[in-house]
Amino acid sequence: MRYKIVIILIALILLNGLNNARELNQMAIVLAIGIDKVEDNEFLVTAFITNPQKQDSGSSSGEEKSTVLYKSKGNTIQNALRKIILESPKPLYLAHMKLLLISEEVAKDGLENSIDFFIRNYETNNGYNFVIVKNAQTQEVLELESPIEDTVVENITRSIEFTARDLGICNNNTLNDTLKKVIEGKEEVTIPSITVKNEKNNDNNNEQSAQKGTMNKESEDQVSSDNENKGSSSEKNISDLKIIVDSMAYFKDNKLQGYLTQQESMMCNILNNDSKKIILEVNGEENFVAEFISISSKKEARVENGEYFVDIEVNGVCNITEIKRDSESLNKNNVEIYKKEIEDTLENQINEYIKKCQNLYKTDILGYENLYMKKLNKEYKSISDIFSDEIFSKIKSDVSVNVKIPNDGGIYKKW
Amino acid sequence: MEENKESLKTSEDIVNYIKSSTSNSTDLVYRKVQVLDDILYVVYSEAMTSTVVISDFVIRSIKEVSTEEEKKQKLSTIQNDLDLYIDDNLELEKSKAAKFQKKKDNLKTKIASENLTDKIVNKLEENISISKAKRIDIVQDDIFYYIFSGFTCIIYNKEILAVETKGALDRSINIPSVENNIKGPKDAFTENYQTNVxxxxxxxxxxxxxxxxxxxxxxxxxxxxxxxxxxxVRPGIVKYIKNKLKKIDIDAILDSNYIMELLEDSNKTSFPTMVSTERPDLVSYYLLQGRVALVVENSPFVLVLPAFMRDFLNNVEDNYQKSLDITLTKIIRYVAFVITIFTPAVYIALTTFNQEAIPTDLLVSFVSQRKGVPFPAFLEAFLMILSFEILREGDYRVPNSSGSTLSIVGALILGDAAVSAGIVSPIMIIVIAITMISGLMFVDVNLLNALRSWRIIFLILASIAGIIGVGVATIMLFTKIANTTSFTKAFSYPISPINIKGIIGKVLKRENISNDFQRESILTDNITKYRIDKEN
Structure with a gap:
């Protein structure tokens, strides 16, 4: 028995033991990493580190900051991160990252360059949000302070989580979900974006970016012009700046192309099954608001007479939450009408979105290529070379929307 | 000595033999009583006997018998004289003489057949007003066992009569001091063998x-x-235990734990393989399941065997409460069992090796609490466990009056001050506290000690290899439990010889008193309750 115990202990020590032992107070917990681009094609990596305070000695230690930023430059992310050790008294610990921010310039250069480190590093679990910072440097974002949450990182992740859940204009996908698409290479990625809003100059920066969402064609030009404005924005008072979640950024060949509008983001998330709840405003014969409790979509590919089709079936359950007063029909029997209106509106919007993707954005964020490859592999093999150039824009989409309205609100209830 | 015993002919010899054997121990009392022409010795141990009983019943009875015999003897001398007188003079009254003759013959045969000593001792045995009296033989029986068991020995010539005159050396029946209960019977075993039985x-x-x-x-x-x-009960196990008991050759048995250790010598496990309880209701409960109980003199703990793991985790008190909610109680106990072994080890493993498994907010809180603590987490945990064990051991030994001092020192100095001095982190206090409190749920001291050693094994392996170490330790623990047997029965029953019905019926739920008509086949062949086997 003693012999066995000795064997076990020796084996444990040799195979694993004490190798990666690390006391809690000997590591710097990195909550977020921001990647910017600076001159000479170098990366500027900003590590956002918590600096937990000892709780019972709060009065004596005065006001220490609870978070610390370390920045360093390098040709590669690994190089830059390693240089941080020169500055930081504790080695960085990446397993608890919650957020990875990259700036527009980095995204435009291609995702592979910047996030390859996170694919290969075994310490990060990649189960965190991956966000593009629009119109600003990531280091600026990480320098901000959160009005409600403890840290700005918490602020961003919560905002994204609840926006994705309740509004559907961004998704709460983790880096892993994005990486899957990047590595497979068949489906273009869409990534949530955040932007910095100046409260005092409301009409200045922010409206521009909102407009820019609609005018996607010019987005590239605008991005560059915003970068020129960057100098002025950094002069503003930090407490006036707020982070807001913006619409989704779309990519082509893993390079940032531009941003969808909010409505398109919503449709994108419906088709990718990334959001469960959306709010749909219907402005037809009836003016009302429908809140979807659940929504899901199915895509089927088919080929008929040399033409390529994708059947899209969207099923949803919604409540009518608000009806404009000028509509005459406060009638329970009109549920069918409402239903039809909702279905039509949603169908139109989806069709519009698909058309834009095919013709205007020319990027396969719909995942059609992936769909054909998986569902109709034989046909796909013959057209794989020309799919993105020729076939994609010609695919016809057949959208059908089914909506259920189980409740009509409390208006007919008489207590 | 044995040869010497044969040569002891008179009461003086025997008394001298006792005196020399005990080196004149002063608690032995030798009292002379005159019976007829002879001297009768009454020998007893003052410490073990009740002197009132001896003087009231033993000595008085002896006196009565002796006066009676004296009368009879006088009568017989008169009779003899009368006989002579008849022979010489009264030939006329033949019819009368014939009657006397008959009586005289009778008496003579009687006297001839019976030794006088024997007669008197018999008389004493019949007349003495104490229930337990026994003739013993100096050669065959051990007179000292009787004397030191509280018997009074009446020595008359070569005959010895032992009369039980035990004094009250035992405490009365009290409420259980270790196995407390809220409901149910509150009597507990004492040191008195007869009381326990x-x-x-x-x-x-x-x-x-x-x-x-x-x-x-x-x-x-x-x-x-x-x-x-x-x-x-299965006859096999009775035989097995009987044989084992017979083989025991030891100087002294001071507590039932001696028997426990001597019986379970083949098991090299720290888990107890016998239930040791002070509650008679629990023993009865086990006896009716087909187990065997060992009542050891001078020990308030009765042993029950064989025992299973579940017996130590459960409490018979469950049967005295409403059944529905007991399942939750039982689950809490099992959870506590797991907590008390695993918590410190898992904490160490997570905080020194696998920090990624801790939620971020919790990790940040851990880090902030560990700030400024000079020791590695393992040493910190070890220090806390050590100081708790010292406290616990001290609490067992300390007189009740200074118990509160101990708790103040323990709570304030070791808890609060250690944290503010920065020696340990508050979270470690929480971890150790929940560990130890969970451990206190189990009453059996042997089990507690076993849990303690396993806790340390887990802690060491966790500090070497993190979660993998905890896994290895778990395998070791399971292997050990599965390997343990209690008198040929698997200790891990009903999980290891799997019995689904047993797991659901007895481990998760409490016994269904109104509906359960079966005993468990692992313990008995007589499965059906309420049936009395006519053959046995």
Whole structure:
């Protein structure tokens, strides 16, 4: 028995033991990493580190900051991160990252360059949000302070989580979900974006970016012009700046192309099954608001007479939450009408979105290529070379929307 | 000595033999009583006997018998004189003489057949007003066992009569001091063997409850009573235990734990393989399942065997409460069992090796608490466990009056001050506290000690190899439990010889008193309850 115990202990020590032992107070917990681009094609990596305070000695230690930023430059992310050790008294610990921010310039250069480190590093679990910072440097974002949450990182992740859940204009996908698409290479990625809003100059920066969402064609030009404005924005008072979640950024060949509008983001998330709840405003014969409790979509590919089709079936359950007063029909029997209106509106919007993707954005964020490859592999093999150039824009989409309205609100209830 | 015993002919010889053997121990009292022309000795140990009983019953009875005999003897001398007188003178009254002749013959034959000594001792045995009296033989029986068991020996020539005159050396029946309960019977075993047997018999008033007695210990001569219900228990286990008890050769049995250790010598496990309880209701409960109880003299703890793991985790008190909610109680106990072994090890493993498994907010909180603590987490945990064990051991030994001092020192100095001095982190106090409190749920000291050693094993392996170490330790623990047997029965029953019905019925739920008509086949062949086997 003693012999066995000795064997076990020796084996444990040799195979694993004490190798990666690390006391809690000997590591710097990195909550977020921001990647910017600076001159000479170098990366500027900003590590956002918590600096937990000892709780019972709060009065004596005065006001220490609870978070610390370390920045360093390098040709590669690994190089830059390693240089941080020169500055930081504790080695960085990446397993608890919650957020990875990259700036527009980095995204435009291609995702592979910047996030390859996170694919290969075994310490990060990649189960965190991956966000593009629009119109600003990531280091600026990480320098901000959160009005409600403890840290700005918490602020961003919560905002994204609840926006994705309740509004559907961004998704709460983790880096892993994005990486899957990047590595497979068949489906273009869409990534949530955040932007910095100046409260005092409301009409200045922010409206521009909102407009820019609609005018996607010019987005590239605008991005560059915003970068020129960057100098002025950094002069503003930090407490006036707020982070807001913006619409989704779309990519082509893993390079940032531009941003969808909010409505398109919503449709994108419906088709990718990334959001469960959306709010749909219907402005037809009836003016009302429908809140979807659940929504899901199915895509089927088919080929008929040399033409390529994708059947899209969207099923949803919604409540009518608000009806404009000028509509005459406060009638329970009109549920069918409402239903039809909702279905039509949603169908139109989806069709519009698909058309834009095919013709205007020319990027396969719909995942059609992936769909054909998986569902109709034989046909796909013959057209794989020309799919993105020729076939994609010609695919016809057949959208059908089914909506259920189980409740009509409390208006007919008489207590 | 044995040869010497043969040569002891008179009471003086015997008394001298006792005196020399005991080196004139002063608690032995030798009292002379005049019977007829002879001297009768009354020998007893002052410490073990009740002097009132001796003077009231023994000596008075002896006096009465002696005066009676004296009268009779006088009568017979008169008779003899009368005989002579008849022979010489009264030939006329032949019819009368014939009557006397008959009587005289009778008397003569009687006197001839019976030795006088024998007669008197017999008389004493018949007349003495004490229930337990026994003729013993100086050669065959051990006179000292009787004397030091509280018997009074009446020595008359070569005959010895032992009369029980035990004094009250035992405490009365108290409430259980270790196995506390809220509901249910509140009597507990005492050091008195007879009381303990009685407390069990009181609950099972059946002729099938058998008591077999053994004297174990060369010097202590301790009574060890084996109790079982003859038509439920498997004869094999009775035989097995009987053989084992017979083989015991030891100087003294001072507590039932001696028996426990001598019986379970083949098991090299820290888990107890016998239930040691001070509650007669629990013993009766086990006896009716087909187990065997060992009542050891001078020990308030009765042993029950075989025992399973579940017996230590459960409490018979569950049966005295409403059944529905007991499942939750039981689950809490099992959870506590897991917590008390695993918590410190898992904490160490997570905080020193696998920090990624801790939620971020919790990790940040851990880090902030560990700030400024100079020791590695393992040492910190070890220090806390050590100081708790010192406190616990101290709490057991300290007189009740200074118990509060101990708790103040423990709570304030070791808890609060250690944290503010920065020696340990507050979270470690929480971890150790929940560990130890969970451990206190189990009453059996042997189990507690086993848990303690396993806790340390887990801690060491966790500090070497993190979660993998905890996994290895878990495998070791399971192997050990599965490997343990209690008197040929698997300790891990009903999980290891799997019995789904047993797991659901007895481990998760409590026994269904109104509906359960079956005993468990692992313990008995007589499965059906309420049936009395006619053959046994």
């Amino acid at each position: 009685g407390l069990i018999r009181k609950r099972i008033k059946s002729e099938k409850l058998v008591l077999e007695e053994n004297l174990i210990g060369r010097r202590s001569k301790t009574k060890v009573g084996m109790m079982y219900v003859s038509d439920i």
